[in-house]
Amino acid sequence: MSIATKAVLASLVATLAFPASAETLRWARAGDALTLDPHSQNEGPSHTIRHQMYEPLIIRDTTGAFEAALATDWAPSADDPNVWVFNLREGVKFHDGADFTAEDVVFSFERAKQPNSDMKELIGSIVEVRAVDDYTIEMVTDGPNPILPSNLTNLFIMDKDWTEANNTVDVQDFEGGEITYATTNTNGTGPYRLVSREPDVKTVMSRNDDYWGRDQFPMEVTEIVYTPIQNAATRVAALLSGEVNFLQDMPVQDLARVDSADGLVVKQAPQNRVIFFGMNQGPDDIEADNVDGANPLADVRVRKAMSMAINRDAIQQVVMRGQSQPAGMIAPPFVNGWTEAMDNESSTDVEAAKALLADAGYADGFSIRLDCPNDRYINDEAICQSAVGMLGQIGITVNLDAKPKAQHFPLITDGQTDFYMLGWGVPTYDSEYIFNFLVHGRESDIGTWNGTGFDSDDLDTKIKTLASNTDLEARNAD
Numbered sequence: 485m486s487i488a489t490k491a492v493l494a495s496l497v498a499t500l501a502f503p504a505s506a507e508t509l510r511w512a513r514a515g516d517a518l519t520l521d522p523h524s525q526n527e528g529p530s531h532t533i534r535h536q537m538y539e540p541l542i543i544r545d546t547t548g549a550f551e552a553a554l555a556t557d558w559a560p561s562a563d564d565p566n567v568w569v570f571n572l573r574e575g576v577k578f579h580d581g582a583d584f585t586a587e588d589v590v591f592s593f594e595r596a597k598q599p600n601s602d603m604k605e606l607i608g609s610i611v612e613v614r615a616v617d618d619y620t621i622e623m624v625t626d627g628p629n630p631i632l633p634s635n636l637t638n639l640f641i642m643d644k645d646w647t648e649a650n651n652t653v654d655v656q657d658f659e660g661g662e663i664t665y666a667t668t669n670t671n672g673t674g675p676y677r678l679v680s681r682e683p684d685v686k687t688v689m690s691r692n693d694d695y696w697g698r699d700q701f702p703m704e705v706t707e708i709v710y711t712p713i714q715n716a717a718t719r720v721a722a723l724l725s726g727e728v729n730f731l732q733d734m735p736v737q738d739l740a741r742v743d744s745a746d747g748l749v750v751k752q753a754p755q756n757r758v759i760f761f762g763m764n765q766g767p768d769d770i771e772a773d774n775v776d777g778a779n780p781l782a783d784v785r786v787r788k789a790m791s792m793a794i795n796r797d798a799i800q801q802v803v804m805r806g807q808s809q810p811a812g813m814i815a816p817p818f819v820n821g822w823t824e825a826m827d828n829e830s831s832t833d834v835e836a837a838k839a840l841l842a843d844a845g846y847a848d849g850f851s852i853r854l855d856c857p858n859d860r861y862i863n864d865e866a867i868c869q870s871a872v873g874m875l876g877q878i879g880i881t882v883n884l885d886a887k888p889k890a891q892h893f894p895l896i897t898d899g900q901t902d903f904y905m906l907g908w909g910v911p912t913y914d915s916e917y918i919f920n921f922l923v924h925g926r927e928s929d930i931g932t933w934n935g936t937g938f939d940s941d942d943l944d945t946k947i948k949t950l951a952s953n954t955d956l957e958a959r960n961a962d
Contacts, residue, residue: 507706512719513732515859515889516684516712521656521666522640523595526602526921527893528757528909529860531638533710536689537579538640538672541570541589542633548818548913550633554584554641554673558633565628572619576696578643579670579677586615591644593623597929600655604929605920606635606912609951627952634912646671659894675703686711714859714888723748733862736805752807757909758814759861761794761854761871763787764902766937772853772902780850781902789840791830793878794871798832803866814908814918821915837878849879855904860889868905896935899926904935916950923947 517530522538535543541555554573561567576584593613596603609632612624625632647653652666670678675697676689689708692698711728713719716735722728724745734742734750743750763781764770770779780786796810812829815822841847856868865886872882882903895901910917924931924947925939 507704509705509708509730510711510728511708511730511732512711512713512722512728514712514714514716514719515733516710517687518890518893519656519658519667520670520678520681521652521658521664522592522642522672523598523601523603524656524658524667525893526606526638527889531911533687534640534670534672535638535674536676536708537670537674537678538642539674540637540639540641541572542636544637544911550637554589560628561622566625568623568625568629568632569616570621570623572621573696574619576673577694578646578673579692580643580646582643582645582671584641584643584673585618586621587618588641588644589613589621590615591647592641593639595642595647595653595655596639598655599928600657602658602932603639605932606639606917608920608929625952629951631912631914631916631951634914635917638911640672642666643671659898675701676708679707684712712859736807736862739805739807754809754816754818755909756816756818756911756913757861757907758811758816759864759867759905759907760811760814761790762896762901762904762906762935763790764935764937766939770902774851775846780844780846780852783844785840785844786846788830789837789844789878790875790880792833792837792840793874793880794830795832795874796829798874799867799870803863803870807862814922815910815915819910819913819915819918821918834877841878841880846879849881851881851883852903853883853885853901855892855895855901856884856886857889857892857905858886860892861905861907864905864907897932899935901935906933906935908933916947919947919950 513529515529517533518525518527519530520534522534539553541553542558543551543553545551554576555570556573558568558570561569572586572589578584590613593607593610595601596607609625609627609629610623611626614622614624616622623632647666650665652664656662656664656667668681668683675692675695677692679688679690681687687710691703691706695703713722719731719733720735720738720742723731723742739750742748765782765787767779769777770781773780800806800808800810810829812827813822817827841849854868854872856865858865868884868886872884875882896904896906908918908922920930921933923934923938924944926932926934
């Protein structure tokens with residue numbers, strides 16, 4: 485069943501120009517963190533910045549393997565398969581000097597389950613988090629959950645007393661435009677402390693010299709200055725001039741020029757993300773098109789035609805300059821649940837696509853608005869622009885509406901878009917993450933990023949068994 489037109493798997497491209505003796509890291513990328521509230525927005529750049537100041541119980545190393553952070557070890561209870569036991573790191577201090585204890589973990593997990601939290605899907609199977617003593621907690625799940633640790637690597641721990649003292653116990657209502665103390669202030673246990681925060685302008689952090697892991701992790705950098713620079717040419721110019729010395733979201737058209745510049749090093753690796761177009765197939769009528777009383781996206785023939793019109797190879801070669809891989813499913817190859825047989829993208833066939841449209845009753849095509857971010861993914865707006873032309877070849881007039889991610893993402897989570905671009909990474913390396921957020925029918929605590937209107941009680945039941953199924957073959961077969 486097609487719920488979206490998959491487009492490309494973009495490559496992560498980062499450029500580094502940083503002398504070994506330097507103490508200040510001047511870091512830039514296209515967009516800013518959406519918020520510093522640890523539980524508000526489940527978004528890559530936001531997590532990346534928060535990881536400098538906050539910590540979860542578990543992290544992953546550069547190979548993707550688990551590594552101890554605020555928890556030193558964890559395992560299912562020998563007495564009850566529905567209980568995980570976590571031993572916590574002793575002697576850890578929050579940035580204000582307060583001790584880190586189990587009380588902070590219990591509080592943080594309860595906070596992360598609130599309605600405004602964008603992290604609640606990750607811990608939906610947890611029934612209770614309880615403190616056994618100051619440095620031991622138990623997580624009670626609604627069934628055996630072998631993948632629970634995978635869901636915790638971005639679940640940051642807050643200081644309970646600090647949060648209560650600053651009236652920020654409730655997770656920020658990001659979609660409602662709420663600003664709280666936690667959106668621009670932090671008090672974590674991480675390697676860097678927040679010095680100043682100017683949203684969309686600059687964030688400054690200084691090294692936490694009391695960090696528990698200072699002897700375990702490289703911490704030569706004493707100051708981090710993070711600057712979002714949306715314009716690609718301006719970002720590259722800042723790098724070449726020395727204004728910044730670490731650049732993410734490297735424009736693919738500038739790779740060769742930057743790589744040949746003295747003192748600059750380009751590093752590339754496949755990104756754990758798929759870029760796709762979502763289509764709202766649920767309602768009988770939609771607002772984004774010019775068809776009265778009907779929803780063309782509800783017809784699988786229309787969705788197939790649109791998928792066949794998207795020339796993924798052309799996007800790979802022209803827009804992404806070879807720095808992407810055509811995709812046929814939302815899961816990247818290194819995510820559990822991916823199969824080569826399923827990752828078979830539609831072949832581009834304009835004439836066959838036109839025939840499908842005609843068969844569906846849209847021989848003359850129709851018009852529709854495409855919502856797209858312009859500061860989140862590499863060449864995101866350019867990919868959308870290319871799709872506009874490709875869909876035009878089969879008679880679909882696409883009106884592109886590109887905007888910053890802070891305005892774009894709420895359109896999806898609020899159900900205010902019918903045709904949209906989204907990129908989805910899988911930090912858990914398990915396809916359950918995709919199903920929980922994107923495929924399950926939209927409810928208060930699951931399916932919150934399902935903008936397609938797809939809803940199946942039978943599939944929802946299967947999705948809810950994914951976390952507790954310990955038989956990998958049976959799990960993947962479902």
